[in-house]
Amino acid sequence: MWRDLGAIGRDKDSGGYRRLAWTPADADCRAWFRAQAETRGLAYEVDRNGNQWAWLGDPAAGDAVVTGSHLDSVPDGGAFDGPLGVVSSFAALDELRARGVRPSRPLAIVNFGDEEGARFGLACVGSRLTAGQLGLDKAHALRDAEGISLAQAMERAGYDPEAIGPDPERLARIGAFVELHVEQGRALADTDDAVGIASAIWPHGRWRFDFHGEANHAGTTRIEDRRDPMLTYANTVLAARKKARLAGALATFGKVSVEPNGVNAIPSLVRGWLDSRAADQGTLDLVVAEIEKAAVERGERDGIDVRITRESFTPVIEFEHALRDELGRILGKDGGTAVPVLGTGAGHDAGILSGAVPTAMLFVRNPTGVSHSPAETASEDDCLAGVTALADVLEGLACR
Numbered sequence: 574m575w576r577d578l579g580a581i582g583r584d585k586d587s588g589g590y591r592r593l594a595w596t597p598a599d600a601d602c603r604a605w606f607r608a609q610a611e612t613r614g615l616a617y618e619v620d621r622n623g624n625q626w627a628w629l630g631d632p633a634a635g636d637a638v639v640t641g642s643h644l645d646s647v648p649d650g651g652a653f654d655g656p657l658g659v660v661s662s663f664a665a666l667d668e669l670r671a672r673g674v675r676p677s678r679p680l681a682i683v684n685f686g687d688e689e690g691a692r693f694g695l696a697c698v699g700s701r702l703t704a705g706q707l708g709l710d711k712a713h714a715l716r717d718a719e720g721i722s723l724a725q726a727m728e729r730a731g732y733d734p735e736a737i738g739p740d741p742e743r744l745a746r747i748g749a750f751v752e753l754h755v756e757q758g759r760a761l762a763d764t765d766d767a768v769g770i771a772s773a774i775w776p777h778g779r780w781r782f783d784f785h786g787e788a789n790h791a792g793t794t795r796i797e798d799r800r801d802p803m804l805t806y807a808n809t810v811l812a813a814r815k816k817a818r819l820a821g822a823l824a825t826f827g828k829v830s831v832e833p834n835g836v837n838a839i840p841s842l843v844r845g846w847l848d849s850r851a852a853d854q855g856t857l858d859l860v861v862a863e864i865e866k867a868a869v870e871r872g873e874r875d876g877i878d879v880r881i882t883r884e885s886f887t888p889v890i891e892f893e894h895a896l897r898d899e900l901g902r903i904l905g906k907d908g909g910t911a912v913p914v915l916g917t918g919a920g921h922d923a924g925i926l927s928g929a930v931p932t933a934m935l936f937v938r939n940p941t942g943v944s945h946s947p948a949e950t951a952s953e954d955d956c957l958a959g960v961t962a963l964a965d966v967l968e969g970l971a972c973r
């Protein structure tokens with residue numbers, strides 16, 4: 574499975590994957606999913622939002638145990654983010670069959686569409702639509718960099734964009750959703766554990782910082798006469814790094830735009846976007862408030878007007894404690910050693926669904942800690958340990 578999928582959407586020069594939603598590479602991944610379902614005799618269906626499902630047992634029976642992830646990627650993404658969860662799901666099902674266990678609850682594998690949001694700028698579109706967390710007006714307003722709407726892209730890929738919308742009946746049939754995912758960090762790299770359990774997705778947000786100064790000539794304006802917003806921006810970036818480090822949080826200025834953007838011009842405007850995340854709301858609020866204060870204070874010294882706008886925010890998502898504890902019991906059964914429980918700063922379909930169904934996640938060790946890059950990796954042994962863990966969880970949840 575890994576070899577077949579590994580050839581799809583891979584850029585020869587960068588070595589990264591370009592499986593953006595509703596593109597031909599995405600279609601090839603989806604054809605692969607369908608073939609995997611059909612060769613196993615699973616009932617295959619696509620829901621109204623373009624998410625793919627493969628069922629063992631009768632979906633209408635309810636209380637289903639569902640596993641899966643996504644197959645799309647960011648531009649030049651790694652091989653594991655998403656596909657590891659889907660491939661492991663099929664492999665875990667094979668393992669259950671090899672063990673000869675019979676599920677007493679329906680089992681399903683899902684591939685959520687457009688998880689990365691790399692094309693339309695919004696992550697988890699497939700699961701958000703299903704969970705009713707993305708309004709139809711907003712969904713129909715989504716456009717990619719070429720101006721193609723989500724509806725046009727879905728239609729070109731052979732799906733009906735008029736059908737999209739909340740799917741509460743489908744969610745009501747799910748008793749538990751477990752997503753296996755490559756770890757996006759190095760918490761497991763320093764332990765002896767191939768697999769961990771997710772505790773929560775950190776609260777995170779995006780803030781736009783506008784630094785308004787005065788455009789002027791780089792060659793004729795004396796230093797003391799300048800109102801240079803780049804200076805204030807640069808100091809704010811340094812302050813953000815320091816405040817986040819001291820608080821054990823994360824703060825990143827990863828995008829910046831400059832006006833007039835000329836080599837020989839002092840800028841009139843520098844606009845920088847802050848992404849900040851922390852384990853808890855209080856820490857995040859504190860760090861962002863400190864960064865804002867540092868920006869404004871520095872702006873006063875530099876003669877720069879600083880305006881800050883919060884553009885998006887997602888509160889902490891705690892995975893259901895009962896299901897998490899159940900996973901801990903199932904996976905800790907033999908050795909008696911506790912499976913590590915980790916928080917994560919990255920969003921997932923499991924986080925979106927957690928408002929509607931009991932949800933849990935398993936992480937597989939990533940020795941580089943790198944994600945959204947071809948350097949993202951996991952050893953074959955760890956991937957197989959992930960499959961075994963997922964099979965144990967599915968057996969524990971669905972076969973008793």
Ligand SMILES: [Zn+2]
Binds near residue numbers: 754
């Ligand atoms: Zn992912």
